[in-house]
Amino acid sequence: MKITLPKLKLPKLNFKRPSVGSVIFWVIAIGLGVATLIFMRGFFACWTITNLPGMAPASCDAGTNSGPIFDPQGTPIATDVAVTPEVAAPPDVPPPTWDGGSRVNVLFIGIDARDWQANVGAPRSDTMILFTIDPVSKTAGMLSIPRDMWVNIPGSGYGRINTAYSIGEGAKLPGGGPGLAMKTVEQFLGVPVNYYAQVDFNTFVQMIDTIGGIDLNVRERLVLDPVGTGKDHVVVTKGYRHLVGWKALAYARTRHTEGGDVDRAQRQQDVIFAIMDKVFSPDYFPIFLKQAPSLYTQMSAGIHTSLSLEDGVRLAALLQGIPRENIKTGVINYDMITMSNTTLDGQNASVFKPKPDDIRILRNEIFGGGAVGAMARTEDPLVLIKQENARIRVNNGSYTPDFEKRTATYLQGLGLTVTELTSGGPFDRTVIVLYSPKLYTMSFLLWRFNLNSNTGTSQIKFEPDPASPVDVEIRVGNDLVNSNIIP
Numbered sequence: 419m420k421i422t423l424p425k426l427k428l429p430k431l432n433f434k435r436p437s438v439g440s441v442i443f444w445v446i447a448i449g450l451g452v453a454t455l456i457f458m459r460g461f462f463a464c465w466t467i468t469n470l471p472g473m474a475p476a477s478c479d480a481g482t483n484s485g486p487i488f489d490p491q492g493t494p495i496a497t498d499v500a501v502t503p504e505v506a507a508p509p510d511v512p513p514p515t516w517d518g519g520s521r522v523n524v525l526f527i528g529i530d531a532r533d534w535q536a537n538v539g540a541p542r543s544d545t546m547i548l549f550t551i552d553p554v555s556k557t558a559g560m561l562s563i564p565r566d567m568w569v570n571i572p573g574s575g576y577g578r579i580n581t582a583y584s585i586g587e588g589a590k591l592p593g594g595g596p597g598l599a600m601k602t603v604e605q606f607l608g609v610p611v612n613y614y615a616q617v618d619f620n621t622f623v624q625m626i627d628t629i630g631g632i633d634l635n636v637r638e639r640l641v642l643d644p645v646g647t648g649k650d651h652v653v654v655t656k657g658y659r660h661l662v663g664w665k666a667l668a669y670a671r672t673r674h675t676e677g678g679d680v681d682r683a684q685r686q687q688d689v690i691f692a693i694m695d696k697v698f699s700p701d702y703f704p705i706f707l708k709q710a711p712s713l714y715t716q717m718s719a720g721i722h723t724s725l726s727l728e729d730g731v732r733l734a735a736l737l738q739g740i741p742r743e744n745i746k747t748g749v750i751n752y753d754m755i756t757m758s759n760t761t762l763d764g765q766n767a768s769v770f771k772p773k774p775d776d777i778r779i780l781r782n783e784i785f786g787g788g789a790v791g792a793m794a795r796t797e798d799p800l801v802l803i804k805q806e807n808a809r810i811r812v813n814n815g816s817y818t819p820d821f822e823k824r825t826a827t828y829l830q831g832l833g834l835t836v837t838e839l840t841s842g843g844p845f846d847r848t849v850i851v852l853y854s855p856k857l858y859t860m861s862f863l864l865w866r867f868n869l870n871s872n873t874g875t876s877q878i879k880f881e882p883d884p885a886s887p888v889d890v891e892i893r894v895g896n897d898l899v900n901s902n903i904i905p
Contacts, residue, residue: 516612516729521552523609523785524725524733525600527583527616540587540595542580544619544671545686548603548611550785553736559746559784560690561607562683567750568758568769569606572598572861573852573878578762578769579606592854592882596722605858607777609785613724621720623663628713629702631662632692637685638675642668666692683749691742698738707731746784750777803834808856810836811888815843816899825894828904832866834859838888845895851879853886860890867898 516522528545546563565580574585579602585591586598593600600611617625626632636659642652652665661669670689675681697706710731714721723730754777755770810829814822826836848867852860860878863869869877898904 516732519553521550521554522733523612524549524551525596525603525611525614527596527599527614528622529583529616529618540584542578543583543595543599544580546579546599546603547683547686547690548607548609550609551733551737551740552786556740557744557746558737558740559748560687561747561781561784562687562749563603563606564679564683564750564755564770566679566768566770567606567755568760568771569602570861572601572605572858573864575861575864578767579603589880591880596724606772607781609781615723615725616721618720619667621717623667624717624720625713626661626663626666626693629693629696629706631660632666632689632696633658633660634669634688634692635659636669637688640669640672641674642672661692680749680751687747687749694737697734703738707735710734748780748784750780754780803859803862806856806858806889807835808854808859808889809838809887810834810859811838811840811891812836813840813842813891813893815841815845816894816896817844818896818899821894821899821904824904825892825898842893843895845893846897847877848895848898849877849879849893851881851891851893852889853881853883853891854889856889863890863892867903868901 526545526547526549527543529541529543542565544565546565547560548563549558549560551558563579565578567579568576569579571577571579571582571585573591574582577585582599582602583595585595586593587595591598596614596616600614603609604611636654636656639653639655642654642665652668654661654665654669666689670686671682672685673679673682677684696702711727714727714730725733750770750772754773756773758769758771760767760769812822812825812829814820814825822839822841826839829836848869850860850863850867850869864878
């Protein structure tokens with residue numbers, strides 16, 4: 419049986435075109451409604467007038483909330499250190515004033531400024547050469563340090579020496595990249611580093627072109643590739659060759675020879691001697707002295723040094739009068755290191771582990787055994803710490819009463835100076851706060867408290883403060899108590 423339903427007749431709807439005024443009204447109404455919704459949601463999500471269970475979203479900037487922070491179960495969460503705004507590194511500590519007669523050691527640092535331009539962070543140093551000039555004996559020397567040398571970087575643990583510059587810049591340490599590079603070389607060689615001179619690649623090319631290129635004896639056939647792409651290159655053969663700026667840079671940087679980095683370091687020294695031969699020639703040196711101020715100003719964007727222009731010119735004039743046979747050179751070669759493999763940033767890496775006794779012999783040949791102290795040994799770091807004589811504050815943020823006294827007694831037994839004891843917190847994790855550049859002390863504390871690891875870097879805080887009554891503060895957390903390091 420078929421059932422037929424009656425058809426429904428729908429009323430005809432008439433839509434009127436809205437007026438301009440009504441459109442504006444509804445746009446404003448909807449906008450106000452959305453704004454109100456967002457405000458109310460943020461207002462209640464970040465409620466601070468009374469304590470509510472739950473954790474505030476990160477957008478509330480909970481670090482500025484003076485009240486406690488709770489987890490989803492309503493339990494207070496211990497916060498160790500208040501969030502502080504990022505600050506730029508303070509100005510470099512004024513370098514020592516040269517008296518004109520003392521031995522001067524200058525660390526030359528070559529960097530690739532293209533890392534900055536590509537916005538990939540502070541670059542690593544590509545070249546490290548430590549120069550020395552002794553005005554009394556009329557002698558000089560230079561020692562090249564391979565960039566893959568595995569050393570203790572103050573405050574950061576072990577790593578390739580070419581990362582010291584990048585770490586110092588990235589962490590905004592006092593003195594920046596040059597400051598940490600100087601400290602690292604000083605600790606590694608046991609030689610005081612008085613000044614630094616940093617030159618980026620583009621400025622180096624410009625400088626070579628300004629003096630009209632250099633002439634040197636190429637020791638073997640080389641393929642010079644200035645940017646490493648394999649597309650733009652030139653072949654140079656053995657013999658006496660004239661190199662313009664970009665060729666000189668490529669010659670100094672190439673490492674694709676049998677001797678690798680050791681050959682590379684030797685070529686860099688060849689380039690330096692070629693520059694000296696050109697600048698110190700009787701025909702050009704008087705012109706160079708007159709051009710020096712304008713050249714320095716012209717290239718100041720790519721040249722940074724703690725030497726004053728006046729002292730730089732004085733050293734150049736002094737070096738010009740030193741015979742070549744009185745300039746000793748050295749390269750830390752494969753006989754002085756042990757090749758080793760490690761993991762860096764999740765990748766297999768080959769590094770040079772030094773043989774201290776062999777390097778010490780080379781160092782003494784260049785810098786003079788009586789002119790420097792013993793090479794810093796990693797097994798006796800307390801010697802360096804005692805020289806720093808850092809003032810230490812111990813702030814007990816653990817749940818163990820009087821733990822700051824036990825920590826102070828332990829540190830004083832090691833020869834460190836504890837000047838203040840306070841209580842704060844609570845802190846779950848121990849934090850080392852650096853108010854002044856006592857990097858050896860910080861490095862030792864990180865190592866002794868087992869904080870100098872991949873997670874330990876987050877337990878370091880740099881808060882430069884010249885007015886601080888202490889140099890280092892140890893904010894003791896429950897992790898240090900539970901580690902049983904402190905008796």
